[in-house]
Amino acid sequence: MTDLLPGLGPWLACALAASLGCALQRLAGQGFGMVAAPVMALAAPGFLPGAILLAGLAVGAGSFVADRRAVVLRDLPPGFAGRALGAGIAAWIAARVVGTPALPLVVGGFVWLGVILSVAGLRLAPRAPTLFGAGTVAGVMGTLTGIGAPPMAIVYADVETRRSAATQNVFFAFGMAVSITALAVSGLIGARHLVFAATLLPVVGVTLLGVRPLAGRMARGAIRPWALGLAAAAATVLLLRSLL
Template sequence: MFDLLVQLDITFVVWITCFCAVTLSAGIQRLSGQAFGIVAAPLIALVAPQFLPAGLLLLGITVGLTSTAVDFSALTRAEIIPGFFGRALGAVIAAMIAASITNVDLIAGLTGAVVLFGTILSLSGLRITIQPFSLIMAGIAAGLMGTITAVGAPPMALLYQYEPAKRARAMQNTFFFWGMCISVLALAWQDLINAKHLIFAGSLLPAIVLGLAVSMPLAKRLERQTIRPYALGLSMVAATTLIARLVFA
């Protein structure tokens, strides 16, 4: 453990905070089909912004893959291609923008702002028809937000928030998995992923296993609306704290 902390240049308190954030957000992602980034990103940005967005996106690939496999039968395949296309386009544009951002505090501030925006969007109650155009536009927005800040779920969550729980989870987890993969590839294309990101993500893989294991028996008992307010509330508090710290530092 000591060698790990030396390699990452962080304290044990920082690492265990990230571990808890990933455990919590992985469980919520499995239960609701959203919230991995919107919960974990602001919490990690408070203590270790240098690992965003790449470190969290790498972890998200594992979360998305395992969560998608569980509800695979509920996928609506006709909706996948437009969403995938939009996410890929947004990720490519975002990676070029991210290459010009070198200030860690700026990334942290953007993360807080995106989380607040996403939370407000999730609570807005907007109802948007799911069709190819809306899927492409939501995908582009998710690609831009997710690749720069690791928070890309809100646009798709807005589309699927009134769908049956199992279908919503399946579709959002599928878009989430694809989004993580394409965002990581886009960042790698711009040389924005390094060894520390890989070590950080690897060290927190047990947190994902723990979060998913705890959430599995709860998936059939809890509707996503049961935990959604708590997840959004935690995200808003963390994002507000992050922005306040940056403003008044």
Template structure:
């Protein structure tokens, strides 16, 4: 791997880390597709490894705000959601399913802007966890379902709870890949080389949390979700 590729990958990861620290999600959404274009070795194991470290650090930073019951009920849906995603990959055209995912997320964003005010309930958490598992397995965009559900919660609760959920989900994915024999030495090295960049992103994101307090955070959550949906739709059509 050349220094040019490493620096480009590091810059992408840094931006994703800053967004996730300020909004609550965004690392995989931003970095996943771009890292795959730079060098396939970065996806999925290395990015999942750094996602574990980053989500853990962000959850610890606002640990008192983590809604653990929400994490638990979302994980109840995450596992069958992963299986649904695998089934979809086996039976359905990926581009068509990605188009459905993008359209669904975009519809939820539009409804949120107009009238929809989701409440964090047990059924809602299970549904969001299931959607996160299915969407993440197929398109690597598993953040929006949980983020949309939590959009009206306080900033610390949004960031801490989402990152705690992503920590558990990422660890489970890494363990699954390791059991399947998909984790190799080169993946560990690639992940380790990206760690300094997420450390910088962690530090930079701290002051941004104050800028995204109250309604601004909700706008940011909806903006990131809407952008991811549009990118996914465009990628499916073109």
């Protein structure tokens, strides 16, 4: 069983990061991967990227079910198509970096890319071409690291909070499923990823229930700086530890 789970300390760190990331994902439509990925890369790198994608699937699906009536259905097909393309590209890359010293650098670099995209102030209207393009970039980022939200967040920056979060959570859940499939086909998801992710599911469930009263009441702007700051700090520590 020791090969299927990290030690208690690393597991607790991952569980805490998963809980915080889950809360941010539920309330704002982004945040799970940006918080959980760098912490997991520091505490339990051997379980990336499979475990975080499996846990992320539960986070996205649970968040979608809670706000499914606010989803903008017409936006889904082009975003889904882009996400599938990006996942295929990322699976090819992952086969070459998973289990190597390059993986923490990839994770840390993508976290910082996500932070930069989130604070750059870019605005793109949610039209078919932009949704496809954002979905493709999100597919690459999300499959490699679990961080696929920032490109889609740019497209939904000016959309009403609840509709934005709900629709992004659909993309997030679909993206996790596609990414998991792509990695499984490439032989990069095994029993250890499944077991570790399963132990995080109760944490995800409790968090989704716990933040439910806050949904619709808390503006994205209130929690966004904290999420980005935590993600940037964790990514910086990860990069420094990998380089020094």
